[in-house]
Amino acid sequence: MDTVTIQSITTLLAGILLLSLVTVEAGGYFLTRVLGGRVPANTLQTSFYRAGHAHAAVLLVLGVAILAVVGDAHLPAPWDWIARLGVPVAAILMPAGFFLSVWGRDPRRPNRLIVLLWIGAACLTVGLLTAGVGLVAAAVRA
Numbered sequence: 001m002d003t004v005t006i007q008s009i010t011t012l013l014a015g016i017l018l019l020s021l022v023t024v025e026a027g028g029y030f031l032t033r034v035l036g037g038r039v040p041a042n043t044l045q046t047s048f049y050r051a052g053h054a055h056a057a058v059l060l061v062l063g064v065a066i067l068a069v070v071g072d073a074h075l076p077a078p079w080d081w082i083a084r085l086g087v088p089v090a091a092i093l094m095p096a097g098f099f100l101s102v103w104g105r106d107p108r109r110p111n112r113l114i115v116l117l118w119i120g121a122a123c124l125t126v127g128l129l130t131a132g133v134g135l136v137a138a139a140v141r142a
Contacts, residue, residue, distance in 0.1 A: 007071070010084060014067045017060050017088060024057045027095075044109070045102045052098030059091035059124070066131050073134030083134055086127010093120030 031053050033039040034046055041049065070083045097117025101110035 006080070010067050010071065013084070013088065014064050017063050017067075017091070020091075021057070021060055024053065024060065027053045027056060042106050044107060048098045048102045048110070052095040055098065056091060056095040059087055059094065063087040063091055066127070069135065070131050073131065073138045075130070075134045079130055079134065082126060083131035084127075086123050086125075086130060090120040090124035090127065093117070093123060096120075 030039065031049055034041045034049055066087050067084060070080070073080075073083065075083055093116045097114055097120060100116065101112075101114040103113075104111075
């Protein structure tokens, strides 16, 4: 894939991530309703909703930041995409794991969808390591 195409896809992805922050805003509104007692939630749900909301916001912003610099690493094709997509994929999976694993009426523990959290954590780790090592290696080469 040529540099122009990669840059276009990266620009598109950055725009999508920034627009996705609007959903985090909506989640913040939902969270204020939970914390205000207007939406019924037990302690487990409240904790998981808070964690899901926080992870979504931080990971979306981190994903945009990584997209802004990872091109400087000049990674080969498969590693380049892992570095670019690891954090954005985690920004979807980890909050989904937090929210969906406690959905329902008064759950006592997370359901099987908690696996999304751990898959997201793996994507986050691999994406961060790939981007970080690639950028450090590029700086050493320079």
